[in-house]
Amino acid sequence: MEEAHQVLLMNQTQNLLPEELRSLTDIYNSCHVAFFSGESQNFKEAVRKEEWRKAMNEEMISIEKNQIWKLVDLPKEKKAVGLKWVFKIKYNEYGSIQKHKGRIVAKGYSQQPGVDFTETFALVARMETIRIVLVLSAQLQLQVFQLVVKSAFLDDELQEEVYVQQPPGYELKGKEDKVYRLHKALYGLKQAPRAWNHKIDLYLHQNGFSRSQSEPSLYIKKKGEDFLMVCLYVDDLIYTGTSKDMVAEFKTAMMKEFEMPDLGLMRYFLGIQAKQFPGKIFISQEKYVADLLTKFHMSECKLVASLMAANEKLLQDDGATKIDSKYFRSLVGSLIYLTNSRPNILYFVSIISRFMENPDKLHLEAAMRILQYLQGTKNHGILYKQQDENRLIGYSDGD
Amino acid sequence: MFCLGTNIISWCSRKQSSIALSSVEAKYIAANEAVCQLVWLRRIIFDLQQNILDPTTILCDNISVIAMTKNPVFHARSKHIELRHHFIRDMVNKKEIQLEFINTYDQPADILTKVVPAEKFQQFKEFFKIAN
Numbered sequence: 103m104e105e106a107h108q109v110l111l112m113n114q115t116q117n118l119l120p121e122e123l124r125s126l127t128d129i130y131n132s133c134h135v136a137f138f139s140g141e142s143q144n145f146k147e148a149v150r151k152e153e154w155r156k157a158m159n160e161e162m163i164s165i166e167k168n169q170i171w172k173l174v175d176l177p178k179e180k181k182a183v184g185l186k187w188v189f190k191i192k193y194n195e196y197g198s199i200q201k202h203k204g205r206i207v208a209k210g211y212s213q214q215p216g217v218d219f220t221e222t223f224a225l226v227a228r229m230e231t232i233r234i235v236l237v238l239s240a241q242l243q244l245q246v247f248q249l250v251v252k253s254a255f256l257d258d259e260l261q262e263e264v265y266v267q268q269p270p271g272y273e274l275k276g277k278e279d280k281v282y283r284l285h286k287a288l289y290g291l292k293q294a295p296r297a298w299n300h301k302i303d304l305y306l307h308q309n310g311f312s313r314s315q316s317e318p319s320l321y322i323k324k325k326g327e328d329f330l331m332v333c334l335y336v337d338d339l340i341y342t343g344t345s346k347d348m349v350a351e352f353k354t355a356m357m358k359e360f361e362m363p364d365l366g367l368m369r370y371f372l373g374i375q376a377k378q379f380p381g382k383i384f385i386s387q388e389k390y391v392a393d394l395l396t397k398f399h400m401s402e403c404k405l406v407a408s409l410m411a412a413n414e415k416l417l418q419d420d421g422a423t424k425i426d427s428k429y430f431r432s433l434v435g436s437l438i439y440l441t442n443s444r445p446n447i448l449y450f451v452s453i454i455s456r457f458m459e460n461p462d463k464l465h466l467e468a469a470m471r472i473l474q475y476l477q478g479t480k481n482h483g484i485l486y487k488q489q490d491e492n493r494l495i496g497y498s499d500g501d
Numbered sequence: 502m503f504c505l506g507t508n509i510i511s512w513c514s515r516k517q518s519s520i521a522l523s524s525v526e527a528k529y530i531a532a533n534e535a536v537c538q539l540v541w542l543r544r545i546i547f548d549l550q551q552n553i554l555d556p557t558t559i560l561c562d563n564i565s566v567i568a569m570t571k572n573p574v575f576h577a578r579s580k581h582i583e584l585r586h587h588f589i590r591d592m593v594n595k596k597e598i599q600l601e602f603i604n605t606y607d608q609p610a611d612i613l614t615k616v617v618p619a620e621k622f623q624q625f626k627e628f629f630k631i632a633n
Contacts, residue, residue, distance in 0.1 A: 230511040234545055237508040316544035329550050410616055445502070445512045446622065446631055449613050452514045485630040489506045494546065496539050496559035497502045497603070497610035500517070500524070500531035 145187050145270050148204070154189055157204035162272055165206065168256055171266065171282035173274070182265040182281040183291070184209040195370035197389050206269050207290030219262060224295035227319035227335045229442050233385075233486075235320075235333050236376070239342050240383045240486040246342040246376070247349065248368040251302075252361040254337030258287045258297035295336060302334065305359060323348070340368050374443060375483075386483025387443045391476050394436050398473060405478035406471060409450045414468075416453060422462040430461040433469050440476075443483045447472060502610045503535075503542055509629045511542060514613035523578055525565045530582075532561055532570070533589045536598055543597065556596045560603035567600045 148154035165171070176182055188207050192200045213219055239246050264284045268274065287294040303313070306321050311332065314320040321332040323343075330343035330352055343349045356362060368376050370389075377384045395401040434455045441448045450472055457465040503511040513534070521527035539557055547553050561567060568574050570593050592598045611617055612625045626632060 230542065231545060233510040234505070234542070234549065237505045237510055238549055238551070240508070241505070314545060314548040316541055316548065320545065320548065322548060322550070324550070331549060408619060408622075414616070441512075444631070445509060445629070446612060446626055448512060448514045449615070452516070456516060482632055484509060485632070486508045487630065489508070491506045493506065493555070494539075494542065494553065494557045495504050495506075496535050496557060496598075497504075497608065498528070498532040498535035498559050498561050499608055499610040499614050500521075500527035500529075501614040 148187065148189055149271060153202045154204055157189070157202045158187065158271065161204050161206055162269075164253060165256070168253070168286065170256055170286045170288065171284050173277065173280050174265075174283045175279075176265055176281045180263070180265050181212075182267045183212055184267050185269045185288075187270060188289075193389075195375050195389065197392070205289055208264075208266055208288045210290040210292045210294075213264075213292050219292040222292045222296055223299065224336050225299045225319050225334060227333050228317065231317050231320055232333055232335075232340070232371075235331055235340065235342065236383050236385065237486050238331075240381055241488050241492055242344060243381045243488060244342045244344065245378060246340055246368040246383070247353065248338070248340050248365040248371055249353070249356055249362050250339075250365060251298075251337040252363065254298045254302075254360075255287050255289050255291075255294035258294070258301045260284055260287055260291075260293065260297065262293065264291065298337065302360075306332070309355065323352075335372060338371060340371055373439070381488035383486045384483055385443050385486070386481060387440055388481050388483070390440060391480045394440065395473060395477060397436070398433060398470075400470065400473045400477065403470075403474050403477050406474040407478070409447060409472060409475050410453075410468065416457065416465060416468060418457065418460065420462065420464055422464045424460070424462050425466050427458065427461050430466060430469070431458050433466075434458055437469070437472060445484075447475070502613060503539065504629070505546075507628060507630070511538060512613060513538065519583070522581070525563060525569070525575070525578055526582060528561065528563045528566045529569055529579070529589075530586050532559060532566055532600065533586045535559055536589045536592050539598060540592065556599045559598055559600050560608070561600050562603050562605045562608045564602055567602060570600050 148158075185206050185208055188205045190203045190205065192203055194200045236246065238244075265281045266284055266288065267281055268278070274280070284291075287297045307313070309323070310325075311321040311323045311330075314322065319334040321334070323330040323332075325345070325348060328343065328345035328348055330341065330345070330348045332339055332341040332352075341349065341352060343352070353364065357364060367378055370376070373387060373390045375386050375388060392401070395403070434451065437447070437451045438455065441451055450468075454465055454469050454472070502509065502513075517527065517530055519530070521530060536559070539559065543553055543557060565575060565578075569579055570589050573579075589598075593600070605611070609625050609628055612622065617625075
């Protein structure tokens with residue numbers, strides 16, 4: 103029975119997906135590989151692999167090109183911040199490898215407030231805002247596009263005087279005791295996101311955008327009847343507009359001003375997959391669920407149809423064996439992010455999240471049951487559709 | 502829980518920070534939280550060039566709560582409610598919102614506050630087009 107159900111689900115997905123996409127099994131396989139093939143690698147392991155060496159060289163070239171730093175002697179009273187390599191595999195929305203990325207980051211945790219940095223801030227869009235933009239796009243039959251800034255935090259002028267050590271593997275022979283004076287921000291520096299935000303804000307204002315008062319990550323540009331909306335999430339952004347020309351013009355200008363590859367239509371943004379059809383947008387977190395199940399070793403688990411028994415009552419202290427709260431918190435946190443496309447599980451997630459402080463076996467069972475439910479409903483999401491009735495309506499209830 | 506038409510855009514479910522002495526009070530406080538979120542959503546939608554002059558309707562399954570937002574009734578049940586929870590009255594007066602009654606059986610927000618029967622769970626999913 104269970105198997106039959108699973109097969110049915112697979113077939114349904116395959117019917118929905120365009121032909122060039124791969125089956126679910128393929129996706130899981132590649133996710134599985136991804137978990138073991140790279141991201142946790144340290145520098146010593148990475149230098150042995152061709153693709154990572156190439157990624158590191160690319161990063162160094164990008165840094166030289168952008169004139170990020172200059173080799174100097176370290177002034178006596180200053181300290182140099184250490185650097186390290188971070189390796190990341192970028193995936194596309196089907197879970198296959200898009201690119202290997204090596205990145206130099208500063209060990210920002212050793213920076214001291216007041217000495218090395220004064221203010222920190224990173225601007226992120228609220229999920230509600232993103233959803234409003236999506237609903238409006240479905241309503242007005244617009245297409246939503248996506249851009250990502252390649253080295254957002256590298257481009258911004260630094261206010262403070264910051265020195266960094268030479269990156270591992272790229273120390274200059276005979277000048278090992280020299281350090282780099284940073285002119286522009288690096289990833290990992292405390293002030294990097296704020297410097298970036300300042301820069302993009304300035305650019306958008308100069309180009310006729312106004313920033314929404316109530317949602318600072320939302321920018322709007324008007325031109326007669328037409329308008330363009332841009333939603334920022336640190337260095338990712340989605341945009342859409344009522345005029346094709348305005349959209350195209352914006353894209354060209356942005357790609358010229360910042361180094362950014364064109365990602366085309368919005369398909370995968372903040373772990374949320376989107377499929378766009380005229381007047382319809384479907385969002386889901388299928389890959390996220392698959393990764394989540396793998397992470398908590400539930401990828402082979404049995405399916406359940408319901409999330410919780412109606413009379414089930416979880417208590418703070420019900421005498422069951424205590425479990426590791428770090429593990430539980432990580433599970434709850436992952437589930438909370440999942441509610442972004444799954445409001446129907448929110449209540450259950452909110453219940454288990456009350457036990458994060460002091461979780462025991464029964465609480466974990468309840469959490470695992472949610473995972474089991476997800477196993478059977480991985481590909482569920484929300485469909486936004488154009489409709490006649492478009493008023494804002496609220497529902498409120500308390501218990 | 503907020504929707505544009507039946508396109509769901511914002512939802513929230515949480516344990517209330519203060520202890521309510523009656524279900525009316527709990528629902529009143531919940532409605533008040535909804536209003537705060539609503540004010541914000543209305544501003545964003547306005548910023549996105551959408552016409553939003555009419556008051557927005559919040560559907561609530563408790564008649565007493567609706568009465569309380571209009572007039573200071575039920576003194577015995579509501580005299581102790583903190584002042585900040587009366588923000589909702591202000592907004593009703595300003596015609597930013599209006600509260601209307603919805604039958605408990607049709608209340609979709611139930612799904613965020615209690616364990617609901619499978620049938621209702623399914624109904625909710627269909628209403629908001631949560632499927633594969």
